[in-house]
Amino acid sequence: MRLQNRVAIITGGASGIGLVAVKKFIDEGAAVVVADFNEEAGKELVASYEQHEKPILFVQTDTSKRQSVEALVQKAVDTYGKIDILVNNAGITKDAMLHKMTEQQFDDVLNVNLKGVFNCTQAVIPHMIAQGYGKIINTSSVSGVYGNVGQTNYAATKAALIGMTKTWAKELGRKGINVNAVAPGFTLTAMVQKMPEEILTRMESVTALQRLGQPEDIANAYLFLASNESDYITGHVLHVDGGIMM
Numbered sequence: 001m002r003l004q005n006r007v008a009i010i011t012g013g014a015s016g017i018g019l020v021a022v023k024k025f026i027d028e029g030a031a032v033v034v035a036d037f038n039e040e041a042g043k044e045l046v047a048s049y050e051q052h053e054k055p056i057l058f059v060q061t062d063t064s065k066r067q068s069v070e071a072l073v074q075k076a077v078d079t080y081g082k083i084d085i086l087v088n089n090a091g092i093t094k095d096a097m098l099h100k101m102t103e104q105q106f107d108d109v110l111n112v113n114l115k116g117v118f119n120c121t122q123a124v125i126p127h128m129i130a131q132g133y134g135k136i137i138n139t140s141s142v143s144g145v146y147g148n149v150g151q152t153n154y155a156a157t158k159a160a161l162i163g164m165t166k167t168w169a170k171e172l173g174r175k176g177i178n179v180n181a182v183a184p185g186f187t188l189t190a191m192v193q194k195m196p197e198e199i200l201t202r203m204e205s206v207t208a209l210q211r212l213g214q215p216e217d218i219a220n221a222y223l224f225l226a227s228n229e230s231d232y233i234t235g236h237v238l239h240v241d242g243g244i245m246m
């Protein structure tokens, strides 16, 4: 069991990549707190684990709202007494070409993908610092590394997460906290299902491994970075993209 006795918060854990990560973390022995906006999906997930030896704690959370995040962290600590792992996985897209992008689209994506990660990490680190141990994983994207047509707002946030990851690795290393990012390629979840079919086909054809990602591919990287197998890795951006660009 790679996460025995660990307590993990996974944001956006009610669907897509986050959901697969929740299941993997539980299988590896962790107690998992799912922080997601989607209450219906969260409740379904809790119900499906009711009889499990490790039940899931779901806290309906909007990561872009400070008060909501503070309540999440309080609930996690009240329930489990500590937080060892934070996976900042929640994210949204509101794609448009630059000349058509509204201020609202820009702000909405920044609030969730960038400020949400700041909110969650700032609320969690006092608990990690107090115990001298922590693993923080930020979900970036190929869009943040290479840019992507139609994603001015999204690419900006995902690139910013790389800067924050490296900054936090430098600030928090001496406190026993590892901070890394995962940069997934196009992965088959609800997020990419909104994309035009021909663009997805093009993305597949320019990927060295000639396929799109599965949520499991990304969740495996989260698990590695959350486990003690990655204890000497910090400030790293792990590209899990099938070799879409090199």
Ligand code: CAA
Pocket: 093, 095, 096, 097, 100, 140, 141, 142, 143, 148, 149, 150, 151, 154, 184, 185, 186, 187, 191, 192, 194, 195, 196, 199
């Ligand atoms: N590469 C090159 N050119 C592209 C392109 C691409 N990926 N996407 C669009 N274009 C071109 C179009 O061919 C078109 O060219 P012409 O003007 O010469 O005809 C021009 O850009 C405008 O495109 P649209 O007609 O599609 O414009 P639109 O305003 O109707 O829609 C859009 C724009 C919403 C951005 C739409 O093109 C779209 O949804 N694109 C996909 C964006 C995308 O890749 N999103 C990723 C979502 S998944 C995700 O975000 C996860 C992750 O981390 C990777």
Ligand code: NAI
Pocket: 011, 012, 013, 014, 015, 016, 017, 018, 035, 036, 037, 038, 061, 062, 063, 064, 088, 089, 090, 091, 092, 112, 116, 139, 140, 141, 142, 183, 184, 185, 186, 187, 188, 189, 190, 191, 192
């Ligand atoms: P998804 O749309 O399937 O799941 C995202 C989850 O986050 C949903 O359950 C949603 O309710 C939740 N969420 C959204 N806003 C929230 C908020 N403010 N507070 C709390 N929860 C919120 O998306 P997917 O594909 O699983 O994405 C997970 C992460 O991976 C995101 O950060 C995304 O940007 C990133 N990513 C995804 C890629 C893909 O191709 N699917 C590629 C690269 C990165």
